[in-house]
Amino acid sequence: MIMFKSTQRTDHKKKVVIKLGGSMLGGLNKAFFKELQQLQGSCAITIVHGGGPAINKALAKAAIPTTKINGLRVTTDAAIGIVAETLIGQVNPMLVGELNEAGFMAIGLNGQDANLLHCHYLDKAIYGHVGEVDEVNATVIEQLQTIGIIPVVSCIGTTSTRQLININGDTAASALALALQAEELLFVTDIEGIQINNEVIEKTTEQQINNWITSGDIYGGMIPKVLAAVGCVAAGVPNVKIVGHQLTGTTIHREKVTLS
């Protein structure tokens, strides 16, 4: 049976970018989709996803060793093809399929589509094929949203010589949030926000975050996340949070706040 879905116009809707970390993608459930559905009522949603665990698995299967520096994967000549195949060919269609099954109209994109995420090399000698976003085609995202579609973007970019390039998912999400002038950016991960001494921190600031990175209380994959969050807050995104499946967690503030 063919089903037609009516389109919802998104003009004047609050713009929200949601980054789904690879660490939480295996745990998408009804409660999460319900939260998303509620958000979609009043917001134009853009989803950006990572896929670190799936990439780890694919590289291990191909016997390609992998290392990270400050949470960023050093992406060798041998690794970039597998990274791109995993994100574009496996993780993205799986997520898009789940969203559509849950009743959304989701379309998968990567950074090469319509030059969505144009990048330069971060530092090829150190990181290999890792990109830093320098231009975003926000128009294509906005056009899709006007007809009720949720764009689902995998964090693969393109360079001026049409090379595919690995972008950290958190970095890609913040680039999109800035280009879209989003009102809200949510980093959804497998843990309910920043935790220090086993306690979830409700609100924090750049200065506090830097101290926690120095002390080692924030480490690994949380580092690019907090740096991306802090960068977006500084650039004027009004509401930036690191959250778990229930979309609650830590809010990042620009000014000094009373810590919870």
Ligand SMILES: Nc1ncnc2c1ncn2[C@@H]1O[C@H](COP(=O)(O)OP(=O)(O)O)[C@@H](O)[C@H]1O
């Ligand atoms: N202070 C911290 N609070 C919470 N998580 C932290 C902290 N420091 C490091 N982490 C780690 O960061 C992980 C989230 O980063 P990552 O696995 O890269 O997530 P994602 O796939 O969502 O991007 C958490 O599961 C946790 O192991």
Ligand SMILES: CC(=O)N[C@@H](CCC(=O)OP(=O)(O)O)C(=O)O
């Ligand atoms: C450069 C870089 O580190 N790219 C990431 C892209 C995937 C990602 O960010 O996945 P998560 O959201 O699960 O962390 C990587 O290769 O793992």
